[in-house]
Amino acid sequence: MTAAIPATMRAAVLHGGRDLRVEEVPTPSPGPGELLLEVTAVGVCGTDAAEWGNGPKLLPIEVRHPVTGHLGPLTMGHEFAGRVVAVGDGVDPAWIGRLAASCGAGPCGECDLCRIGRSNVCRRYAAVGLHRDGALARYVTAPAASCVDAGALGIDEHEAALVQPMSIAVHAARRSGVRSGDVAVVQGVGGIGAFLIHVLVDLGARVVAVDLDPGRLRLAAELGAALTVVGATATTADELVAAWGEELPVFFEVTGSQRGLDLAIEIVPMGTTIVAVGIAKAPAPVDLGRVTVREITLVGTNAMVRETDLDDAARLVAARAGRWDVVAPAPLPFERLVDGALAPIADGRPPAVKSLVLPPRP
Ligand SMILES: [Zn+2]
């Protein structure tokens, strides 16, 4: 490490439910294959808010993580970008000085699933900010293989933090088999749905967006949705059926709600693929008989395959560079992390489609 990097730094450390503390912690050192980033922006999502408000469930605060060995308070932040200030063994030093956007993925690269190109469901998976310390700090370490050079693509240091949620949308689209010219329904225009619309429009799909909120539907139209439908009204189902007409749609259920999944299974044509993108908060009954006899393909999707999804995600963020403020307004100062992002998202009144937060000031 160079002398310019301080030995300690401030970090937002989660100790338990609604117990986030700003602490002075040791600055991490990049391990083999890793970069050390001076953080420029961090995205906050429903996962973070749920861990803060209702957790810990996923973060290894009470139960040791089997891969990283982490047990105890954890620095949050899994959607991030930063300036590379040091590299670990085996990493090209040309990374130093670059603006890196990270997808946070940490597959082993060696198991059977990694070897067949499914590194997102790796048997020894560990993600930055979820299973090891994350980016809500001045510095973070991340695998170089999970980072792209965002600056080279013309992405700025705040929008670069959008590459991670975009990569989740890229992966969901890939899981669906959607092709150019298809009708793609996106039900739920939130922190993943908005990015998914951008991905599908780029693919050449005709996007139909569904949401309860008129403001989110206006956003969907701005991102290129061909048609918007207000959700949960007496005519929602008929409007959707009319939207695909005689065509076979691809249906992305992004709300994670029982009502959303029920509606999809009830109204889609025989042979349709439904991708369950939104994560249901509780076990959801499914009309499995209908899924069977109507030959509906119900598909799960998790995180991203960094080897195939990350570069596409970065290209897609770059394609709208400088115009993402409609999705992610200017980042909040670090001190506003709880009251400006985690608490309102946990309470179901997110202040933005995507909230970004700045790192602590030096
Ligand atoms: Zn997230």
Ligand SMILES: [Zn+2]
């Ligand atoms: Zn693996």
